[in-house]
Amino acid sequence: MLTHNLGYPRIGSQRELKKASEKYWAGTLTQTELQATGGRLRQQHWLTQQAAGLDLVPCNDFSYYDQVLDMSLLVGAIPARYTPIIAQNREYTELDLYFAMARGYQRNRCAGSPAPWRSINP
Structure with a gap:
């Protein structure tokens, strides 16, 4: 075995x-x-x-932060409000985008909304 x-x-x-x-x-x-x-x-x-x-x-x-977020980035499921993070700021990297989506972004971008897992947290 x-x-x-x-x-x-x-x-x-x-x-x-x-x-x-x-x-x-x-x-x-x-x-x-x-x-x-x-x-x-x-x-x-x-x-x-x-x-x-x-x-x-x-x-x-x-994962650096969240495996569901990892998958979202892998398949390109990035909310439009985060596009400027990379497009307008050349010094920012994909890792900065990743953490902005996870934790929020100081320039008028908030973190993605964490969804409660109903089957885990009754």
């Missing part, structure tokens, strides 16, 4: 992803540094699961 799980907590044992994300939002960490933190965490998580004896280690279960 093969052993497998459906994913691994992405935040890190010392909340590294949370801390790195907050520094990125504050402008004290670069996008490259944030992505390096994500890469290190993914590798640590894979190795931890492998060392625990999993036969099938899951991949592509990492």
Whole structure:
């Protein structure tokens, strides 16, 4: 029988992803540094699961913020109100768009509305 799980907590044992994300939002960490933190965490998580004896280690279960938001960007489901973030500001990246959609944007753009999951939160 093969052993497998459906994913691994992405935040890190010392909340590294949370801390790195907050520094990125504050402008004290670069996008490259944030992505390096994500890469290190993914590798640590894979190795931890492998060392625990999993036969099938899951991949592509990492997200910087939200997996539904990841899928929205993957398929291009971006509300029109966020288009100016990239179009009008060349210094902004797709990661900035991603976090603007998740957390809001200071220039008259609000975050996407989180939908309550009725089957999970009665």
